[in-house]
Amino acid sequence: MSANINATLSALAEPKRLQIVELLREGPLTVGEIAEKLELLQPQTSKHLGVLNKAGLVEVKAQANMRIYKLCQQPFKDLDGWLSSFGHVWEERFDRLDEYLQKLQGKD
Amino acid sequence: MSANINATLSALAEPKRLQIVELLREGPLTVGEIAEKLELLQPQTSKHLGVLNKAGLVEVKAQANMRIYKLCQQPFKDLDGWLSSFGHVWEERFDRLDEYLQKLQGKD
Protein backbone atom coordinates (compact mmCIF):
# COMPACT_ATOMS: atom_id res chain seq x y z
CA MET A 1 0.00 0.00 0.00
CA SER A 2 2.83 2.39 0.73
CA ALA A 3 6.14 2.37 -1.05
CA ASN A 4 6.38 6.12 -0.83
CA ILE A 5 10.05 6.38 -0.07
CA ASN A 6 9.98 10.11 -0.49
CA ALA A 7 7.39 10.65 2.20
CA THR A 8 9.23 8.36 4.56
CA LEU A 9 12.55 10.08 4.00
CA SER A 10 11.06 13.54 4.39
CA ALA A 11 9.46 12.63 7.67
CA LEU A 12 12.66 11.09 8.99
CA ALA A 13 14.89 13.90 7.79
CA GLU A 14 13.90 16.18 10.63
CA PRO A 15 16.30 15.61 13.56
CA LYS A 16 13.73 15.72 16.33
CA ARG A 17 11.48 13.36 14.45
CA LEU A 18 14.36 10.99 13.95
CA GLN A 19 14.91 11.07 17.69
CA ILE A 20 11.27 10.31 18.28
CA VAL A 21 11.42 7.35 15.94
CA GLU A 22 14.53 6.05 17.60
CA LEU A 23 12.91 6.38 20.97
CA LEU A 24 9.83 4.50 19.82
CA ARG A 25 11.98 1.56 18.79
CA GLU A 26 11.92 0.54 22.42
CA GLY A 27 8.16 0.44 22.56
CA PRO A 28 5.00 2.54 22.52
CA LEU A 29 4.91 5.78 24.46
CA THR A 30 2.51 8.59 25.23
CA VAL A 31 3.02 12.12 23.98
CA GLY A 32 3.96 13.30 27.43
CA GLU A 33 6.60 10.64 27.87
CA ILE A 34 8.14 11.38 24.50
CA ALA A 35 8.21 15.09 25.24
CA GLU A 36 9.82 14.48 28.60
CA LYS A 37 12.47 12.05 27.44
CA LEU A 38 13.51 14.20 24.52
CA GLU A 39 13.11 17.47 26.37
CA LEU A 40 10.64 18.82 23.87
CA LEU A 41 7.65 21.02 24.45
CA GLN A 42 4.33 19.26 24.22
CA PRO A 43 2.94 21.21 21.26
CA GLN A 44 5.87 20.52 18.98
CA THR A 45 5.93 16.93 20.11
CA SER A 46 2.33 16.61 19.02
CA LYS A 47 3.08 18.34 15.78
CA HIS A 48 6.00 16.12 14.96
CA LEU A 49 3.96 13.07 15.83
CA GLY A 50 1.29 14.39 13.52
CA VAL A 51 3.75 14.54 10.67
CA LEU A 52 5.03 11.06 11.42
CA ASN A 53 1.47 9.81 11.55
CA LYS A 54 0.52 11.44 8.28
CA ALA A 55 3.56 9.86 6.66
CA GLY A 56 2.41 6.50 7.97
CA LEU A 57 5.43 5.93 10.17
CA VAL A 58 3.48 5.89 13.37
CA GLU A 59 0.03 4.97 14.61
CA VAL A 60 -1.97 6.18 17.58
CA LYS A 61 -4.23 4.56 20.09
CA ALA A 62 -6.36 6.67 22.37
CA GLN A 63 -6.30 5.60 25.98
CA ALA A 64 -8.14 7.76 28.48
CA ASN A 65 -7.10 11.32 27.83
CA MET A 66 -3.79 10.30 26.43
CA ARG A 67 -2.53 8.99 23.12
CA ILE A 68 -0.15 6.12 22.81
CA TYR A 69 2.09 6.24 19.77
CA LYS A 70 3.91 3.28 18.27
CA LEU A 71 5.91 2.61 15.16
CA CYS A 72 4.46 1.12 12.02
CA GLN A 73 6.69 -1.40 10.41
CA GLN A 74 5.67 -1.22 6.79
CA PRO A 75 7.48 1.99 5.81
CA PHE A 76 10.66 0.75 7.40
CA LYS A 77 10.39 -2.48 5.52
CA ASP A 78 9.79 -0.52 2.35
CA LEU A 79 12.82 1.60 3.01
CA ASP A 80 14.83 -1.51 3.64
CA GLY A 81 13.57 -2.95 0.40
CA TRP A 82 14.52 0.18 -1.43
CA LEU A 83 18.00 0.05 0.02
CA SER A 84 18.46 -3.50 -1.11
CA SER A 85 17.87 -2.34 -4.65
CA PHE A 86 21.34 -0.85 -4.32
CA GLY A 87 22.83 -4.19 -3.54
CA HIS A 88 23.96 -5.01 -7.02
CA VAL A 89 25.83 -1.73 -7.21
CA TRP A 90 28.28 -2.79 -4.54
CA GLU A 91 28.34 -6.39 -5.59
CA GLU A 92 29.96 -5.64 -8.90
CA ARG A 93 33.61 -6.54 -8.63
CA PHE A 94 34.89 -4.00 -11.07
CA ASP A 95 34.42 -0.34 -10.52
CA ARG A 96 32.01 0.80 -13.14
CA LEU A 97 33.86 4.07 -13.24
CA ASP A 98 36.66 2.37 -15.15
CA GLU A 99 34.10 0.96 -17.51
CA TYR A 100 32.69 4.40 -17.98
CA LEU A 101 36.05 5.98 -18.66
CA GLN A 102 36.81 3.39 -21.30
CA LYS A 103 33.49 4.09 -22.91
CA LEU A 104 34.45 7.74 -23.07
CA GLN A 105 37.79 6.89 -24.60
CA GLY A 106 36.04 4.91 -27.27
CA LYS A 107 34.21 7.94 -28.48
CA ASP A 108 37.25 9.33 -30.25
CA MET B 1 33.81 7.73 9.45
CA SER B 2 30.20 8.56 8.68
CA ALA B 3 27.22 7.25 10.55
CA ASN B 4 25.43 10.53 10.16
CA ILE B 5 21.99 9.22 9.44
CA ASN B 6 20.49 12.67 9.67
CA ALA B 7 22.65 14.08 6.92
CA THR B 8 21.95 11.11 4.70
CA LEU B 9 18.22 11.34 5.21
CA SER B 10 18.13 15.08 4.63
CA ALA B 11 20.01 14.74 1.38
CA LEU B 12 17.76 11.94 0.17
CA ALA B 13 14.54 13.63 1.23
CA GLU B 14 14.52 15.97 -1.73
CA PRO B 15 12.61 14.32 -4.61
CA LYS B 16 14.95 15.33 -7.41
CA ARG B 17 17.94 14.20 -5.41
CA LEU B 18 16.31 10.89 -4.75
CA GLN B 19 15.83 10.53 -8.49
CA ILE B 20 19.48 11.33 -9.08
CA VAL B 21 20.54 8.70 -6.59
CA GLU B 22 18.26 6.13 -8.13
CA LEU B 23 19.66 6.94 -11.54
CA LEU B 24 23.21 6.57 -10.32
CA ARG B 25 22.46 3.06 -9.12
CA GLU B 26 23.00 1.98 -12.68
CA GLY B 27 26.47 3.43 -12.85
CA PRO B 28 28.47 6.66 -12.94
CA LEU B 29 27.23 9.55 -15.06
CA THR B 30 28.25 13.04 -15.99
CA VAL B 31 26.31 16.10 -14.92
CA GLY B 32 25.03 16.60 -18.43
CA GLU B 33 23.74 13.07 -18.71
CA ILE B 34 21.98 13.28 -15.39
CA ALA B 35 20.39 16.58 -16.31
CA GLU B 36 19.23 15.20 -19.62
CA LYS B 37 17.82 11.94 -18.32
CA LEU B 38 15.93 13.61 -15.51
CA GLU B 39 14.96 16.66 -17.52
CA LEU B 40 16.60 19.03 -15.12
CA LEU B 41 18.44 22.23 -15.84
CA GLN B 42 22.19 22.02 -15.52
CA PRO B 43 22.60 24.53 -12.67
CA GLN B 44 20.16 22.80 -10.37
CA THR B 45 21.62 19.46 -11.30
CA SER B 46 25.02 20.71 -10.21
CA LYS B 47 23.57 22.14 -7.06
CA HIS B 48 21.80 18.94 -6.11
CA LEU B 49 24.94 16.99 -6.83
CA GLY B 50 26.78 19.42 -4.62
CA VAL B 51 24.43 18.68 -1.76
CA LEU B 52 24.74 14.94 -2.31
CA ASN B 53 28.49 15.28 -2.41
CA LYS B 54 28.64 17.32 0.76
CA ALA B 55 26.50 14.71 2.48
CA GLY B 56 28.96 12.07 1.34
CA LEU B 57 26.49 10.18 -0.79
CA VAL B 58 28.33 10.79 -4.00
CA GLU B 59 31.86 11.34 -5.21
CA VAL B 60 33.22 13.11 -8.26
CA LYS B 61 35.99 12.45 -10.67
CA ALA B 62 37.07 15.15 -13.06
CA GLN B 63 37.53 13.99 -16.62
CA ALA B 64 38.36 16.60 -19.22
CA ASN B 65 35.90 19.41 -18.76
CA MET B 66 33.28 17.16 -17.29
CA ARG B 67 32.64 15.61 -13.92
CA ILE B 68 31.66 12.03 -13.45
CA TYR B 69 29.53 11.35 -10.39
CA LYS B 70 29.09 8.00 -8.75
CA LEU B 71 27.49 6.72 -5.59
CA CYS B 72 29.40 6.13 -2.38
CA GLN B 73 28.40 2.99 -0.64
CA GLN B 74 29.19 3.77 2.97
CA PRO B 75 26.20 5.98 3.79
CA PHE B 76 23.84 3.44 2.29
CA LYS B 77 25.41 0.73 4.34
CA ASP B 78 25.10 2.92 7.39
CA LEU B 79 21.47 3.56 6.65
CA ASP B 80 20.94 -0.14 6.21
CA GLY B 81 22.63 -0.75 9.51
CA TRP B 82 20.45 1.80 11.18
CA LEU B 83 17.36 0.17 9.78
CA SER B 84 18.39 -3.19 11.09
CA SER B 85 18.43 -1.71 14.55
CA PHE B 86 14.66 -1.76 14.20
CA GLY B 87 14.69 -5.46 13.63
CA HIS B 88 13.96 -6.47 17.18
CA VAL B 89 10.88 -4.26 17.20
CA TRP B 90 9.14 -6.41 14.64
CA GLU B 91 10.58 -9.64 15.90
CA GLU B 92 8.75 -9.49 19.18
CA ARG B 93 5.84 -11.84 19.05
CA PHE B 94 3.57 -9.93 21.35
CA ASP B 95 2.51 -6.42 20.56
CA ARG B 96 4.21 -4.23 23.07
CA LEU B 97 1.17 -2.03 23.03
CA ASP B 98 -0.67 -4.64 25.08
CA GLU B 99 2.22 -4.73 27.47
CA TYR B 100 2.10 -0.98 27.74
CA LEU B 101 -1.63 -0.91 28.41
CA GLN B 102 -1.24 -3.42 31.21
CA LYS B 103 1.50 -1.32 32.70
CA LEU B 104 -0.90 1.61 32.68
CA GLN B 105 -3.58 -0.46 34.36
CA GLY B 106 -1.17 -1.36 37.08
CA LYS B 107 -0.72 2.24 38.07
CA ASP B 108 -4.09 2.39 39.87
Added chain:
DNA sequence: ATAAAATATTCCTTTACAAGAATATTCCTT
Protein backbone atom coordinates in the same frame (compact mmCIF):
# COMPACT_ATOMS: atom_id res chain seq x y z
C1' DA C 1 -21.13 20.69 36.75
C1' DT C 2 -16.44 22.10 37.39
C1' DA C 3 -11.63 21.70 37.54
C1' DA C 4 -7.51 19.70 36.08
C1' DA C 5 -4.57 16.79 33.12
C1' DA C 6 -3.19 15.34 28.49
C1' DT C 7 -3.15 16.40 23.91
C1' DA C 8 -4.24 18.93 19.66
C1' DT C 9 -4.66 23.12 17.03
C1' DT C 10 -4.09 27.81 15.57
C1' DC C 11 -1.56 31.93 14.61
C1' DC C 12 2.60 34.30 14.01
C1' DT C 13 7.40 34.82 13.04
C1' DT C 14 11.61 33.24 11.33
C1' DT C 15 14.49 30.42 8.78
C1' DA C 16 16.07 27.03 5.33
C1' DC C 17 16.05 25.84 0.91
C1' DA C 18 14.82 25.05 -3.97
C1' DA C 19 13.98 27.27 -8.45
C1' DG C 20 15.26 30.63 -11.91
C1' DA C 21 18.31 33.54 -14.31
C1' DA C 22 22.59 35.22 -15.10
C1' DT C 23 27.43 34.86 -14.80
C1' DA C 24 31.92 32.78 -13.69
C1' DT C 25 35.23 28.99 -14.16
C1' DT C 26 37.68 25.29 -16.27
C1' DC C 27 39.24 22.59 -19.94
C1' DC C 28 39.58 21.19 -24.61
C1' DT C 29 40.08 22.25 -29.54
C1' DT C 30 41.76 24.70 -33.35
Added chain:
DNA sequence: AAGGAATATTCTTGTAAAGGAATATTTTAT
Protein backbone atom coordinates in the same frame (compact mmCIF):
# COMPACT_ATOMS: atom_id res chain seq x y z
C1' DA D 1 45.44 32.90 -28.03
C1' DA D 2 40.44 32.42 -28.83
C1' DG D 3 36.17 30.22 -28.81
C1' DG D 4 33.13 26.86 -27.24
C1' DA D 5 31.51 23.10 -24.19
C1' DA D 6 30.70 21.37 -19.59
C1' DT D 7 30.16 22.57 -15.05
C1' DA D 8 30.03 25.55 -10.95
C1' DT D 9 28.65 29.68 -8.49
C1' DT D 10 26.12 33.74 -7.22
C1' DC D 11 22.05 36.41 -6.43
C1' DT D 12 17.35 36.92 -5.91
C1' DT D 13 12.85 35.42 -4.87
C1' DG D 14 9.13 32.42 -3.34
C1' DT D 15 7.61 28.96 -0.32
C1' DA D 16 7.36 25.26 3.00
C1' DA D 17 8.11 24.18 7.42
C1' DA D 18 9.80 24.50 12.33
C1' DG D 19 9.55 26.97 16.74
C1' DG D 20 7.03 29.71 20.26
C1' DA D 21 3.03 31.16 22.59
C1' DA D 22 -1.53 30.96 23.34
C1' DT D 23 -5.79 28.57 23.13
C1' DA D 24 -9.06 24.79 22.12
C1' DT D 25 -10.47 19.97 22.91
C1' DT D 26 -11.13 15.78 25.29
C1' DT D 27 -11.25 12.92 29.23
C1' DT D 28 -11.06 11.91 34.04
C1' DA D 29 -11.92 12.98 38.84
C1' DT D 30 -14.34 15.26 42.50
